[in-house]
Amino acid sequence: MDVDTGITSEVFTIKSETTLFDIFNEIISKKSQAVSDYVESLNPNTDAEITVIGTYFTGIGIVKKLSEKYENILLVDIYPHLKELLDVPIAGDVENRIEFSSDIDSIYHADIVIDTTGFGGITPEQSKKIKADTFIIEDPVAEDNDKLLKNKNNIYERLNAVDCKNKAILKTKGIDTKTSGTMTLAIGVLTNVLNECLKRDGVLYSACEMGFFEEIIFKEKDIDKFIELTAKKALKVSTIKAFDCDELIFKELSKIKSKMI
Incomplete structure (x- = not known):
């Protein structure tokens, strides 16, 4: 002190x-660990193709955490300059090479797709084209304490639109x-x-x-x-x-x- x-x-x-x-890092770590534990529970190959959509903090944390074990990771974001976040100490250093792309069509070729785009992100129409083994989406709503935000949230439409064997939602809450x-x-x-x-x-x-x-x-x-x-x-x-x-x-x-x- x-x-x-x-x-x-x-x-x-x-x-x-x-x-x-x-x-930031403490919060990111909680999210990344939850996703990593879930992915590991599915026992995918270490060379499974993993695509994370959205580079803002959750996405950065998840790819860095998954890079500790998995080798084939793609981070996709429509903002090319966010690639720089891979080189800063958010959620630690990159263990393995992480690819970056601003081509949104590149999300359709992975074994595991993780959508962290929240409000105004990937649409149900885009989600419908995803044909992966596993689809994970982050819920942008925390405590369900705002009616407008709750009604704006379309993650369940996106989740239902995806044709995947494994589906899961990342939920983070606790401080209202x-x-x-x-x-x-x-x-x-x-x-x-x-x-x-x-x-x-x-x-x-x-x-x-x-x-x-x-x-x-x-x-x-x-x-x-x-x-x-x-x-x-x-x-x-x-x-x-x-x-x-x-x-x-x-x-x-x-x-x-x-x-x-």
Whole structure:
């Protein structure tokens, strides 16, 4: 824990050792492990063709995790610049070579297809063309606490449209967020931690370093800038009594659960 004096010697500024990147990676790890365990339970050949659709954090985490054991992995995304995310320390390093493509038609030739595109992603019409042994789709809805989002969610249409022997849904929830996106969950963790900090006697205020990184990644297309910003310590608290704010972060992270249904 990083402790410094505040405006006066009577007030402390405490900073988490946990960075934003650490929070992203912890959430990604939960999702990736759930998918990896499911794929392994099917006992595919190590050279089975695996295609993951969607490069945003869940997709990156899954391909890196699966690359620890499987050799023939393709990551597909309509945004070519997201290939750069394979080279940054999101969810660890790549164990084996991972191919990248922006050709959406390349999703139709795999043994295992994993769709992480969520709202506005792969359509039921596109899903109908998938003829794989296994199809996995991430549910973008977390807690079913928003009627509009629930009605917008079409993963069951996509799941039913696919002609596959094995079908499964990746479900992530636990901290009452509306969606299961890694960025949404990270914001949820920090929001809940900020509220917990304010409940503590002696706390003046607290702040986190969270920004709207979606614009940096998808509009500015500046991956280096994103990495630089997310390497910062996630939480700072002004208080007259120091405490371990990392403990609060990991307590909140521990509530998040990913499972296959």
